[in-house]
Amino acid sequence: MYYFLCMLALADTGLALCTLPSMLGIFWFNYKSIAFDACLVQMYFIHTFSAIESGVLVAMAFDRVVAIWSPLRYSVILTNGVVCKTGLVIFSRAVCVVFPVPFLIKRLPFYHSNILSHSFCLHQDVMHLACASTHVNSLYGLIAVIFTKGSDSLSILLSYVFILRTVMAIASREGRLKALNTCVSHICAVLIFYVPLIGVSVIHRFGKHLSPLTHVLMANAYLLVPPVLNPIVYTVKTKEIRRKIIQIFVQTKITAED
Template structure:
């Protein structure tokens, strides 16, 4: 009940960006040992860790909300069930819910952001150690799609947080619009970002459009 299923997908896509940061670091730092470091076993363990963390984060929330009595308006400011919105409608103390939400933000999004930042500090250190300018640009180019994916998550997240915190006087339409942008933009555009940077996928997309153009 913390968010809709699609909102949880945003959280999972951000976990994916953390994994991609590690992937890019290994690919640039140890390209010859990439296959031996990121084996199928390691990838499987990462997947299990992601699933376990997602369950641990989401599972307690419905029970925290269910224990609260509700006697106010049932109109939410977002187009999906946001934990903060539901707490506002409660007629009892929501201190436990607020504390849980703060802990989750610190130990998930905050920790993930630090891991991504640390990964890119190491990546930049490695890239700057490359003698050839062309090779440096090529190495940085491999990270471009991942950087775009991170920005696609963070920019809408910061926007919806600012609106939720400081835009209480704004029209409800603004709240709904920002909530929907945060909900839909990252999962919709992430595949586009990665496909544009992948030559094989890009060629297939161009062929599909060329075939449709020829048919018309």
């Protein structure tokens, strides 16, 4: 579980590092331009880290399935080697799926308005500025989303169906509540990631009449809310992390008093 938490933290950090510098440059220093190649690089890393985070959430769902379905064999099933291989598969999938995206954008001509509707570069945002057919880009973008976030969300849903069936088979009410309580943090992380994602997708598809500020706020929420809230959720719900943080603060206070 803690290895997957580390992967989630790295994905959140990567997302924040991809977006915050350009956002701060716009809001603090009024720096409102970005080179085309730099935009492609930012786009690649944003979508890559987003796909990695989605994959990590699936791995964490599988972790909860094993912990509830067969707790006595947890350490046998989820060995360090299995966790490392899972992380490598998640990383490789994200890198390979997103790799063609910048090249599909680079082949398009851009002659007229080059004003983005967000404070960072997203594939669908840059694609709409092109002066040629973007059918291939749209098709590949749809396939990539279905292959990553679509399949991941379905896998998470099926995992919780299996978890609920397993929990309902537990005889005692206390046992059922204890088992479900171990999933609360992960459910919160899934909602924190997928709810803004769904909101951004709906606005891009059906919200053409909405103000540009709404588009900007939703896109910022999609990329910045998970890195902000995930550490809080897992700190509150995980006793070992909470105890370690309290221990650090207590040691710091004692050192300062000495």
